[in-house]
Amino acid sequence: MFVSIIIVNDNSGDRLKRCLTCLAAQTYINFEAIVFDNTSTDGSDCTPLPDQRFRMIKSSENIGSAGGNNHAAKIAKGEWLAIISPHCYVEPEWLMTLMTATKRHPACAAFASAQISDADPEILDGCGYNYNFAGFSWLIAKARALEDLPDESEVFAPSATATLLHAEAFREVQGFDERFSSFGHDVDLGFRLRLRGYQIVLVCEAMVRHDAPPDTDSSIFQLTRNLIWIFTKNMPDILFWPLLPFHIIGNILALCHLKTAIVRWDAISMTLKNWRDLSEHRRSTQATRIASTWRIARAVCWSLRKTFWQI
Secondary structure, three states: OEEEEEEEOOOOOOOHHHHHHHHHHHOOEEEEEEEEOOOOOHHHHHHOOOOOOOOEOOOOOOOOHHHHHHHHHHHOOOOOOEEEEEEEOOOHHHHHHHHHHHHHHHEEEEEEEEEEOHHHHHEEEOEEEEOOOOOOEEEOOEEEEEEEHOOOOOOOOOOOEEEEEHHHHHHHHOOOOOOOOOHHHHHHHHHHHHHHHOOEEEEEEEEEEOOOOOHHHHHHHHHHHHHHHHHHHHHHHHHHHHHHHHHHHHHHHHOOOOHHHHHHHHHHHHHHHHHHHHHHHHHHHHHHHOHHHHHHHHOEEHHHHHHHHOO
């Protein structure tokens, strides 16, 4: 099967060259690689491409990570789409391992990778996302020892740092929501895939090294806003209204982090001002839902301890 690898670059510097070098060394060679550059100004848009399988598209404007991935996916030829962050360095067997997993899990539309910290390869940086009933997500096993790597299992959503997506399913749900730009767009995609009845699995042997960028005010703002969007858009009606108080309480508790309280409040305020628009998106998303409420409820984490520990 042919795979289209997509890398969205935004001033990634020398990281992009290292990322592409790792991709060129894949043992699974039946792929094309599309580098979508979001108006980089650090020279990374001139990074030499390893071979003829790679091509670069230079955007005239910065349309974010979600927009860049969507644009590249429209011209991708592969039956599968491999989404890779330029801060991510894949192992030689990464793509082969994922493609082998597609045969074991034919009902899956997305596969998550095991992310390892590039700064300390004995520490995990996440293994897909979990999502709790209050509407908050977290990277599974993040900051835990490599020996605690989870087994191959179902996860709520993949991380867009390194994931394999079925192209037809990706287009069926209209790709990433470009209003998200970045941060949380992968959890939203995973939720919408689940609403269409698809499964998502972590392939623990598909390993990547991740040079994770630090949190900024911008990333905290976007993640706070986007988590509200994800919950409001995607949670089925029967679950949405009973769980809404927990989502509100969770956001109030998040404001107790004094260093980020102002940024979080700005994000919450902006979301409330656009509630009518968000309600319209909720109606359109729920209108396309196939999966039962029970199936969505089973995919969500119901642990109170894990819920409030992650806030």
